[in-house]
Amino acid sequence: MYPDDFLFVVRDNASSHTTADLDKFLLENKERFGFIPLPTYSPHLNLIERLWHYMRDKITRSPFYEPFTKLCASLVKWLQTLPFERFKSLMGAGLDP
Numbered sequence: 001m002y003p004d005d006f007l008f009v010v011r012d013n014a015s016s017h018t019t020a021d022l023d024k025f026l027l028e029n030k031e032r033f034g035f036i037p038l039p040t041y042s043p044h045l046n047l048i049e050r051l052w053h054y055m056r057d058k059i060t061r062s063p064f065y066e067p068f069t070k071l072c073a074s075l076v077k078w079l080q081t082l083p084f085e086r087f088k089s090l091m092g093a094g095l096d097p
Contacts, residue, residue, distance in 0.1 A: 008034040012046050050090040055079075 009026065011017045026033055043049045059078050060071065 006032055006034065008036055010036045010038065010046060010048075012038040012042065013040045047091045050092075051087070054090055 026035060038045050055075065055078065059075055
């Protein structure tokens with residue numbers, strides 16, 4: 001997606017974020033990634049959690065998404081129509097640290 005850019009990876013302790021495969025990938029590509037670990041049980045520090053929570057309330061609580069590809073398409077459409085101001089508010093933009 002951004003093959004020439006240096007990227008920061010903010011990683012909490014979710015089991016899917018701490019796999020041996022991911023650790024190997026990050027180590028093999030350490031010239032491209034900066035790693036920012038978050039403390040255990042700190043979802044308030046991981047701002048993307050706000051977006052996931054909001055998205056679950058708006059999209060994934062519906063039982064009408066069969067097959068999985070339909071759910072994925074709905075999520076992409078929803079993200080494309082999410083007002084930028086709402087996205088910024090979910091990410092804490094404009095808030096004092």
